[in-house]
Amino acid sequence: MSKRLIAMIKARILEVLRDRMALAWNLLFAPLLVIGMATVFSGGAQTVAKVGVISDLPLTAATHPFLGTPAVSFYSETEPDKAIAKVQRQRIDLLLDLRTKPSHYWVNSDSAKGMLLQKLLLSSEPDASEQPVTGARIRYADWLVPGLLALNIMFSSLFAIGHVIVRYRKSGYLKRLNGTPLRAFEFISAQLLACLIMMVVVSSGIFIACDSLLHLRMEGSYFNLLLVATLGSMTMIAMSLLVAARISSEELSGGLLNLISWPMLVLSGVFFSLDGAPVFVQHIAELFPLTHMLEAARAVMLDGAGLADIAKPLMVMAGMTALFLALGASTFRWSQD
Amino acid sequence: MASVLAVRELRKFYPKVKAVDGVSFEVEEGQCLGLLGPNGAGKSTTIEMLEGLVKPTSGEILYRGKPLDANYRERVGMQFQHTALQDFLTVRENLNFFRSLYQRTMPLEQLIDACRLEDFLDRDHRKLSGGQRQRMLLAIALVNDPDLVFLDEPTTGLDPQARRNFWDLVRTVKARGTTVVLTTHYMDEAFLLCDDLAIMDHGHVIARGSPQKLLAEHFNDSVLELPADEVRGREIGLPFVSKEDRVEILSADVNAAVRHLLDAGLSLAQLKIRPRTLEDLFLQLTGTELRA
Numbered sequence: 180m181s182k183r184l185i186a187m188i189k190a191r192i193l194e195v196l197r198d199r200m201a202l203a204w205n206l207l208f209a210p211l212l213v214i215g216m217a218t219v220f221s222g223g224a225q226t227v228a229k230v231g232v233i234s235d236l237p238l239t240a241a242t243h244p245f246l247g248t249p250a251v252s253f254y255s256e257t258e259p260d261k262a263i264a265k266v267q268r269q270r271i272d273l274l275l276d277l278r279t280k281p282s283h284y285w286v287n288s289d290s291a292k293g294m295l296l297q298k299l300l301l302s303s304e305p306d307a308s309e310q311p312v313t314g315a316r317i318r319y320a321d322w323l324v325p326g327l328l329a330l331n332i333m334f335s336s337l338f339a340i341g342h343v344i345v346r347y348r349k350s351g352y353l354k355r356l357n358g359t360p361l362r363a364f365e366f367i368s369a370q371l372l373a374c375l376i377m378m379v380v381v382s383s384g385i386f387i388a389c390d391s392l393l394h395l396r397m398e399g400s401y402f403n404l405l406l407v408a409t410l411g412s413m414t415m416i417a418m419s420l421l422v423a424a425r426i427s428s429e430e431l432s433g434g435l436l437n438l439i440s441w442p443m444l445v446l447s448g449v450f451f452s453l454d455g456a457p458v459f460v461q462h463i464a465e466l467f468p469l470t471h472m473l474e475a476a477r478a479v480m481l482d483g484a485g486l487a488d489i490a491k492p493l494m495v496m497a498g499m500t501a502l503f504l505a506l507g508a509s510t511f512r513w514s515q516d
Numbered sequence: 517m518a519s520v521l522a523v524r525e526l527r528k529f530y531p532k533v534k535a536v537d538g539v540s541f542e543v544e545e546g547q548c549l550g551l552l553g554p555n556g557a558g559k560s561t562t563i564e565m566l567e568g569l570v571k572p573t574s575g576e577i578l579y580r581g582k583p584l585d586a587n588y589r590e591r592v593g594m595q596f597q598h599t600a601l602q603d604f605l606t607v608r609e610n611l612n613f614f615r616s617l618y619q620r621t622m623p624l625e626q627l628i629d630a631c632r633l634e635d636f637l638d639r640d641h642r643k644l645s646g647g648q649r650q651r652m653l654l655a656i657a658l659v660n661d662p663d664l665v666f667l668d669e670p671t672t673g674l675d676p677q678a679r680r681n682f683w684d685l686v687r688t689v690k691a692r693g694t695t696v697v698l699t700t701h702y703m704d705e706a707f708l709l710c711d712d713l714a715i716m717d718h719g720h721v722i723a724r725g726s727p728q729k730l731l732a733e734h735f736n737d738s739v740l741e742l743p744a745d746e747v748r749g750r751e752i753g754l755p756f757v758s759k760e761d762r763v764e765i766l767s768a769d770v771n772a773a774v775r776h777l778l779d780a781g782l783s784l785a786q787l788k789i790r791p792r793t794l795e796d797l798f799l800q801l802t803g804t805e806l807r808a
Contacts, residue, residue, distance in 0.1 A: 186616030190602050190609070197604035350600035357569055358594045359617040360586075514569070 183361050187369030188376070191343075195377060228292045231256035231265065231454065234277035243277055244303040251296065254454065268317045268481060270452040272296055281306035289318055317481055321396040324389055325476040326449035329411060332382055333443060333469050336415030337422075337436045340374045344423035345432040348515060357513035364508045371416050371504070378412040379405070398483030407479060407489065411472030414496045417503035418468065424507045427515040443469040471495045518545045519581075520664055520695045521566065526575035528561050535561040537719035539575075543664075543712075548686070548696040550710030552703070552794075554802050558719040559699045560597065560668060566697060567594050567666050579664070590619055593662035595653045597669045601641055607652050608637045611659060618660035631655040631685060647678030654685055664695045671705060683708060703794035713794075717802045727794055734800065735792035740765040740773055743786050752780050 196202060229252045232238050238255060240247025256262040256274065265271045266285045272292040276283040284300060284307055286293040300307055347353045356366060383405070389395060397404075422435050446453065446460060447469035453461050464470045471492035478484035478492075486493075521543040528536040536558040543549045551559045564570040566577060568584050579588055601610055611628075615621045628634055631651045636644060641652060650670055657665050667686070671679045679702070686709050690696060700706050706713060707727045715723040715730075723730055744761050754776055756765045767773035770789060777784060 183617050186613050190605060190613045193609065194602050194604045347600075347602075351596065351598055352600040352602060354569065355596065355599050355601070356617075358567060358589065358596075359614065360589045360619075361617050 181365065184365050184369050184372075187361070187366060188373040191370060191373035192377065195339075195373075228252070228272040228296055229254070229451070229454070230296060231262045231271045231274045232277060233257070233259055233262065233275070236277065243275075243282070245275070245300050248296075248299055256454075263312060265452070265454060266293075267312050268322050268477075269293075269319045270322065271454060273300070275300065275307075276310075279308075281308055283308050283310050285310050285312050287312060287317075317396060320393055321481060322477065323450070324393065324395055325480055326447075326473055328382060328386060328389070328408070329447075329469055329472045329476060330444065330449050331385065332378060332408065332412050332472070333415050333440060335378060335381070336374065336412055337419045337440055338433075339419075340370055340416050341419040341423040341432050341436050342429060344370065344420065345426055345429050348423075348512070349427050349429065351514070354514040363511040363513070367420055367504065367508050367511060371413065371420065374416050375409065375412055378416070379409055382408055382412070395480065397480055399479035399485070403479045403484070403486060403489065404476060406486075407472060407475040407493070410493055410496045410500070411468065411476075414468040414472070414500045414503070417500045417507065421503045421507040421510075424510045425512045443467045446470075448473055468496055468499050519543065520545050520579065521697070522576075522578040522581070523562075523566070524576040524578075526562065526565060526577065527573045528558075528565060528570065529573045534719050536565070536572075539714075539716070539719070539721050541714050541721060541724060543695055543697060546690070546693050546695055547711040548690055548698060548709050550706040550713045551697065551699040551716060552701075552706055552713055552798060553716035557716040557802070559716055562716070563666055563668050563697060563699055567592065590660060591663050593657035593660060593665040595650075595657040595665070595667050595670050597672065599653050599656075601656075603642065605641060606638050607633055607641055607644070610641055610652065611655060614656050614659045620661060621659055622661040627655050627658060630658065630688060632681075645678075646674050647681060650674060650678070650682055651685065654682070654689075658689065658694075662694060664697070665689065667696060667698045669699055669701065671700065671702065679705070703798055707794050715798065715801055722801055723797070730797055731792055731794070734797050737766045737768040737792065738770050739790050739792065739796070740767060740770065740777075741788040741790070742777075742782065742784075746782055746786065750780065750782065752777060752782065 228250070232246070232253050233256050234242065236242040238246050238253045246253050259274075259276065262271070262274045263285050266274050266287050269287055269290050272286075272290055273296040274285040282300075282304055284297070286297050286309065288294070297309070344353075353366075386395075386404075390397075418439065419436065422439070423432055426432055426435075442463075446464045447467050448464065449469070453464055475484075475489040475492040475496075478489050482488075519542040523542070524540050526536055526539045527534070539558070539562055541549070551562060553559045561570060565572050568588055577584055579591070602613070605613065608624075611624060611633075615624065622630075628637060631654050633648075633651060633655055636648055636652075641649070644652060654667070654670065657667070670686075671682050674682065683705065686696065686698070690709075696709075698706070698709060710727060712726055713724070713730060714721045723734075725733065741762050741764055744758065744763055747756070747763050752765075754765050754767065754773060756763045765773060765777075774784065774787075777787070
């Protein structure tokens with residue numbers, strides 16, 4: 180690694196570590212978010228429940244009175260095995276198979292909403308038969324926490340690096356650096372590596388803290404999870420570098436980063452799964468790095484997936500990183516004009 | 517004397533502005549060239565092209581006879597009008613950081629000594645006074661022990677004492693044999709530091725030469741200043757220019773002018789006689805209208 184690259188990384192890390200207010204906020208915010216949200220969601224405070232239905236008939240109350248229950252989202256499932264796994268992971272609250280008489284249903288006994296839906300179902304069809312959910316039942320918190328950690332990585336990567344580079348450009352610091360032998364690719368690489376080092380250290384600390392408090396389910400290898408977090412962070416940082424490659428307005432960068440982060444927040448499956456969502460929405464979600472980071476992280480943590488199992492999301496993230504970095508370096512501008 | 521930098525027919529056009537329009541000059545080894553001009557004259561654009569930060573629309577810049585290449589930035593130093601640095605770093609850390617960016621560097625102790633940084637070396641750079649900050653920025657411009665250093669209005673906003681301290685530093689830099697290109701709005705600064713001047717206006721160089729040569733070329737008279745109250749209502753029989761609370765009489769023969777004033781019955785108790793200055797030349801060449 181070149182002397183210039185190391186100097187740039189060191190200077191950036193020193194700047195972050197000495198900005199005590201920002202550092203304290205970053206260190207405090209993430210665990211508070213994780214613990215707060217995990218508590219809220221595992222407490223069953225959601226108002227809308229989701230039920231997968233296996234049926235050849237329309238999902239209306241005429242088919243089955245339970246399907247007329249208000250504030251519950253019913254959607255069609257075609258693959259029973261996969262749908263049962265979703266119940267296990269609390270991605271859905273109940274699975275109902277209307278092809279049999281009486282109906283069969285699957286519910287996760289750790290899900291408060293599932294229990295409530297079970298009572299509602301039995302009130303409309305007392306003979307409905309509960310089927311066993313095989314394998315360990317997964318708490319909602321186990322499903323949620325990887326999402327929240329990924330979300331923290333996404334916001335920290337996007338806003339930390341994007342705003343910093345725009346501020347450097349606006350203040351003229353980049354122009355000063357342009358007067359030295361430092362090259363654009365070296366500067367961008369240094370920013371990426373400095374941010375990545377800090378992100379991995381902070382995220383690991385948050386994960387350890389959350390694990391000690393919530394005893395998270397971890398079926399796979401910690402190394403694989405670290406790999407997913409590292410590659411996911413790189414993709415987010417590279418995306419932010421691309422956004423900040425040319426612009427000089429903090430307001431514009433804030434707007435653009437919000438434009439990127441909020442759809443990812445909503446559509447990447449952090450808080451709720453996209454099962455039953457329109458197909459085009461699911462296709463859009465595939466474009467987001469957060470979706471792939473989450474898919475890989477949950478596969479490692481909840482299913483014990485190995486590297487071969489998560490090869491696809493890892494490759495997608497690696498490809499996105501390379502693309503964003505190449506575009507960012509080629510369009511990079513040192514000064515405002 | 518060898519030319520360090522040669523500029524030929526340099527132009528920089530923006531969509532609605534011809535910022536620099538056909539500028540040519542050379543900078544000799546070890547000399548200090550001053551670029552003077554009113555706001556918007558094209559000085560900063562010119563210096564940014566010389567620094568390699570702005571690409572010329574046309575023209576040629578040669579460093580030691582060759583076009584600017586990747587190695588150029590290893591050999592030059594620069595101090596901008598407004599230089600921002602990374603937050604939360606001390607003066608020492610900034611020096612070390614910039615030293616890390618170059619292959620050849622000046623020893624840290626030499627740099628600290630040359631720019632008198634000892635007293636605030638471990639202070640956050642954002643907490644320096646204006647003069648201290650400019651000294652630190654000059655040190656940063658010198659970290660690579662450059663052959664050629666660009667100083668863009670380095671003393672703007674400094675108090676008179678800090679300016680004089682900075683001038684001493686620039687003289688030290690020149691004494692080391694470093695070539696300097698300086699832009700400034702201060703004519704006294706240009707007169708004291710520059711061996712050669714290029715006065716610019718509207719993107720062109722309108723006068724070129726040493727301060728003494730330029731003054732000799734444009735003026736053969738001196739200025740006699742009297743308080744305006746002293747001459748009010750009197751016929752002094754010499755052409756004069758009113759300047760706020762004083763009048764300026766221009767004369768190539770000071771003795772004759774003084775005799776004339778005495779004959780006219782004026783008191784010369786507050787008479788000031790001065791030679792023409794660069795400021796006179798600057799205003800004569802560029803006019804006195806307000807520039808944006």
